Amino acid sequence: MNDKENTNKEQELNDLFNENNSNKTYDKIVKKAKLISTLRTICITIIVVLILFVVLGFSWLSLMRWNQEKAMKDVELFNQITRPNVEELGPEFIGRDLFNATISYNRYKEIEGTPVNWGDQVFNYSIFGGVRSVEGDRQFQIADRRDGQNRFYDEESKQRMMQFYHPSVEYDYVRNDLINLKDYPSETLMEIGLSFDQSYTPNEVRELLPNNVTLKWYWADTYTDVERLKEGKVTIENSDKTEVIPSLPEISTYIYGFDHIFTNEDESEKNEERFIESIKAGLNNEGGKYYGEYERIYRHLKGEHANISPQDIKVLGVVVTGSASELTELINVKEIRAAELGVTIVPNK
Structure with a gap:
């Protein structure tokens, strides 16, 4: 080993054990570790939030669909034993927000093979359960010319x-x-x-x-x-x-x-x-x-x-x-x- 190589080795050792240089190297290592840790935390947080949103989204959708089916079952089953000669064309979803949704049933009466328009029936159901009537079967009265007694009329038809x-x-x-x-x-x-x-x-x-x-x-x-x-x-x-x-x-x-x-x-x-x-x-x-x-x-x-x-x-x-x-x-x-x-x-x- 020649003198030049010995000098270089000695300088490296001096640099390594030099207090100022050691602090600088340590600071760099710590900063780098903190940066990596922060980035890792951010990535994990983003992934967890995305997973949480997906889970909550599917849970919300499943809960709304479950309550939707329950509300439709309530309405359609009850209509089987009420409202004489009134037929339904099926549900139409006319509005939905985060916690509520609205269903409308287009209805008609069949008179000797001829369909006649009848008032729609509108229901609201909630993510928390339950169904309530919003609109339908609304009526008004007019006195009959023959007998003077009031007759009821469907508001829409x-x-x-x-x-x-x-x-x-x-x-x-x-x-x-x-x-x-x-x-x-x-x-x-x-x-x-x-x-x-x-x-x-x-x-x-x-x-x-x-x-x-x-x-x-x-x-x-x-x-x-x-x-x-x-x-x-x-x-x-x-x-x-x-x-x-x-x-x-x-x-x-x-x-x-x-x-x-x-x-x-x-x-x-x-x-x-x-x-x-x-x-x-x-x-x-x-x-x-x-x-x-x-x-x-x-x-x-x-x-x-x-x-x-x-x-x-x-x-x-x-x-x-x-x-x-x-x-x-x-x-x-x-x-x-x-x-x-x-x-x-x-x-x-």
């Missing part, structure tokens, strides 16, 4: 809404639109709500109706408190006067029943069985919006029996459709206590 008269309730006025059918052109297509003089079995109803009219819907006896329908007395506030509130017929929006689907005589009870299955399905949906109503109806229909059978179903009225000339045959059905027109249309020639 401007078509008449039917009313029904319970056989156990006395009313100041009972409407019978059958006597007015002669005033319509014979080809006019219409629906009409019939109220009977007492409850009948579905089989009895099918037998008493003329063959020319189309049976669409049965008004079932689900009443556990008929007294609610009867007239009552109300004391006027800050007065000794008492006002008598007359009994009013049931508007079609607030009654229960089931569709009549064309069947042969051997399968006629399938209509009642479908109604029973709808009630049971509602009972299986514990926590649903209408669970309490399903439970009340089930207990009423079951009575003292272990289960509901088609023979337990009693009918208070029906909805039928046909032409004005066909429906005039109903005038001869003595079991009909009241009749009220709903939708009417004049077919295109």
Whole structure:
């Protein structure tokens, strides 16, 4: 080893153990380590946040979809036993934010093969659960020129809404639109709500109706408190006067029943069985919006029996459709206590 090489080695050792140089090297190492640690922490934080956002996003989406399906099940199942002769075209999602969403059901009525627009039904559901009606079945009243009594109309379609008269309730006025059918052109297509003089079995109803009219819907006896329908007395506030509130017929929006689907005589009870299955399905949906109503109806229909059978179903009225000339045959059905027109249309020639 020559002198030059020895000198270089000695200088390197001096530089290494020199206090100033050692501090500078240590500072660089520490700064570099801190920088790497900071970058690593930032990267890990970004990855964790992204994963958290993805997890929360999927959780939010899953929860909203679960509540959406639950809300749709609530609405569609309940509509199977309410709103006579009203059909749905399916849900349309018209709005959604972080915690709520809105569903609209486009609806129509079918009168002898002709669809007629009916008011949409709008519901809101939440990520926290629950469903509430936002819009639908809104109505207004106009006095009828013939009898001076108010008629209800659907706000959107401007078509008449039917009313029904319970056989156990006395009313100041009972409407019978059958006597007015002669005033319509014979080809006019219409629906009409019939109220009977007492409850009948579905089989009895099918037998008493003329063959020319189309049976669409049965008004079932689900009443556990008929007294609610009867007239009552109300004391006027800050007065000794008492006002008598007359009994009013049931508007079609607030009654229960089931569709009549064309069947042969051997399968006629399938209509009642479908109604029973709808009630049971509602009972299986514990926590649903209408669970309490399903439970009340089930207990009423079951009575003292272990289960509901088609023979337990009693009918208070029906909805039928046909032409004005066909429906005039109903005038001869003595079991009909009241009749009220709903939708009417004049077919295109």
